[in-house]
Amino acid sequence: MASYLVTGGAGFIGSHLSEELRRRGHAVRVLDSLVTGKMRNLEHIPGVEFMQGDVADLDACRRAVEGMDYVLHQAAIPSVPKSVKDPVTSNRANIDGSLNMLVAARDAGVKRLVYAGSSSAYGDTPTLPKREDMPTRPLSPYALQKLVAEQYCQMFTDLYGFETVTIRYFNVFGPRQDPGSPYSGVISLFATALLAGRRPTIYGDGEQTRDFTYVVNVVDGVLRACEAPAAAGHVINVATGGRISLNELLRVMNETVGTDLQPIYQDARVGDVRDSQADIAKAEGVLGYAPRVSLEDGLRATLAWCREEYTAQKV
Ligand code: UD1
Numbered sequence: 001m002a003s004y005l006v007t008g009g010a011g012f013i014g015s016h017l018s019e020e021l022r023r024r025g026h027a028v029r030v031l032d033s034l035v036t037g038k039m040r041n042l043e044h045i046p047g048v049e050f051m052q053g054d055v056a057d058l059d060a061c062r063r064a065v066e067g068m069d070y071v072l073h074q075a076a077i078p079s080v081p082k083s084v085k086d087p088v089t090s091n092r093a094n095i096d097g098s099l100n101m102l103v104a105a106r107d108a109g110v111k112r113l114v115y116a117g118s119s120s121a122y123g124d125t126p127t128l129p130k131r132e133d134m135p136t137r138p139l140s141p142y143a144l145q146k147l148v149a150e151q152y153c154q155m156f157t158d159l160y161g162f163e164t165v166t167i168r169y170f171n172v173f174g175p176r177q178d179p180g181s182p183y184s185g186v187i188s189l190f191a192t193a194l195l196a197g198r199r200p201t202i203y204g205d206g207e208q209t210r211d212f213t214y215v216v217n218v219v220d221g222v223l224r225a226c227e228a229p230a231a232a233g234h235v236i237n238v239a240t241g242g243r244i245s246l247n248e249l250l251r252v253m254n255e256t257v258g259t260d261l262q263p264i265y266q267d268a269r270v271g272d273v274r275d276s277q278a279d280i281a282k283a284e285g286v287l288g289y290a291p292r293v294s295l296e297d298g299l300r301a302t303l304a305w306c307r308e309e310y311t312a313q314k315v
Pocket of ligand 1 (some may be wrong): 079080118119120171182183184186187189190201204208210246272
């Protein structure tokens with residue numbers, strides 16, 4: 001049994017990591033400010049130690065890493081539009097907070113820190129699929145902040161010999177993803193619209209594509225990154241290696257729900273990336289990773305969860 005600190009553990013991806021770690025019998029401590037995370041996401045997971053605190057507070061980070069073997073650093077303000085509106089606040093969470101965690105984890109003798117990177121680092125470069133050694137081109141403060149923090153991670157490995165791994169996420173979806181804002185992940189928004197019998201919105205012509213990754217696959221990749229010997233100091237994509245357009249995604253979701261709701265098309269979002277698809281060869285080679293759950297199965301599980309949530313809220 002090992003001990004894991006999950007920052008942002010009350011959030012969508014963090015709560016899935018915590019759940020799987022507990023299922024495997026590990027000790028889990030969560031550090032979460034509860035700004036976007038919710039206690040509700042942890043309620044069903046027995047034995048998680050919870051600490052409320054902000055990663056932008058170095059003392060909170062130091063208290064949280066005490067006695068931990070691994071840190072899974074997920075805490076962030078994970079929104080492109082929010083970062084465009086208020087870059088200072090998201091900088092504080094995404095860069096200052098990450099640097100604090102790195103310093104605290106290094107000083108506490110943590111074995112390895114695995115960082116939640118983002119495919120947004122690639123920006124709108126035309127080459128597909130995206131390989132980790134391609135040039136980056138961040139298009140938003142959020143993308144830049146995620147990239148700076150991953151470079152901090154690599155620097156901590158080179159400069160101080162502190163082991164870090166960055167996993168670049170690609171459009172992660174699944175149960176517990178919050179559909180509460182117009183800037184939520186598109187699958188959570190499509191799901192709530194279809195279940196409520198509303199027409200979903202598509203920004204642009206709907207032919208933009210994404211490598212939508214079911215959260216179980218991400219959890220598997222991140223947990224492999226804690227232990228894979230050759231991963232230290234590396235940046236690694238974890239996704240499916242495929243891509244699907246929003247029009248096609250909506251068609252599949254309509255079919256799964258049993259609806260036929262046509263989208264309302266609106267102007268494309270400023271700063272929107274056209275196509276995104278991961279090359280996952282490095283994850284396969286270094287982590288022994290392969291996607292376990294297909295897009296279709298992930299969508300079915302997500303829609304089943306949303307249906308339950310939706311029914312519970314109506315009661
Ligand atoms: C981007 C980043 C991702 C990051 C996330 C954080 C890329 C490739 N991905 O995701 O790494 O973690 O921001 O916010 O840069 N859309 C609709 N209708 C809706 C909502 C969205 O058509 O109701 C469209 C968007 O315009 C976009 C696509 O769906 O084209 C996906 O949007 P979203 O789920 O918000 O994720 P990204 O912006 O791709």
